[in-house]
């Protein structure tokens with residue numbers, strides 16, 4: 001490894017540690033919330049729990065559990081040396097992520113169809129599109145891996161990774177916004193102007209940035 005590469009890794013290390021702490025923290029919250037919702041009656045604690053609604057509860061709380069699993073595994077998948085050294089681990093983790101993402105998307109979509117989101121139709125639309133895109137990317141990543149098309153597989157897998165992280169990005173946008181503005185244009189029902197932008201802003205700009213990067217990477221150098 002060159003000195004330049006070593007220095008780059010050392011410079012990025014604090015950022016990676018911070019990312020690991022944030023991802024683990026949110027995944028632990030999501031896993032705990034999901035497990036409690038499956039096992040306990042949370043109607044006094046959260047509007048997300050549906051009293052007597054077995055299907056809606058299984059859909060939304062299992063999506064939290066499997067979302068946490070996908071989120072913890074996803075950051076390891078693009079690491080090249082891990083893939084080269086332990087290809088079997090990449091394959092197993094990949095299958096777990098794809099399966100978990102499909103359940104997460106279907107669970108979220110079922111909950112939206114049965115209950116709707118807290119803020120109504122526009123948030124339903126933003127989150128339903130999010131779920132549909134996750135479903136599509138998970139299926140495409142699996143299809144191209146099975147066909148042995150590594151280039152296309154890695155593109156779809158990267159799109160899926162961005163979407164898996166979207167759920168965390170949604171919360172991070174709120175943490176940053178509230179610390180800067182004390183919650184301007186936002187309210188508890190998530191119907192303020194800031195909230196309305198967020199229905200789409202936690203995944204759309206990041207997917208667009210990824211598309212630009214993927215195209216720039218493919219463009220021939222003149």
Ligand code: HEM
Nearest residue numbers: 030064067068071105108109117118127130131134164167
């Ligand atoms: C890795 C991915 C995901 C994780 C870890 C995750 C986790 C969570 C958690 C923890 C909550 C509880 C709310 C909170 O405490 O903030 C939640 C709510 C929700 N999630 Fe997800 N989620 C993921 C992906 C998705 C997807 C793809 C969809 C869309 C189909 C979705 C739809 C929903 C809906 C509709 C709610 C309830 C919103 C409301 O009305 O408050 N989630 N999610």
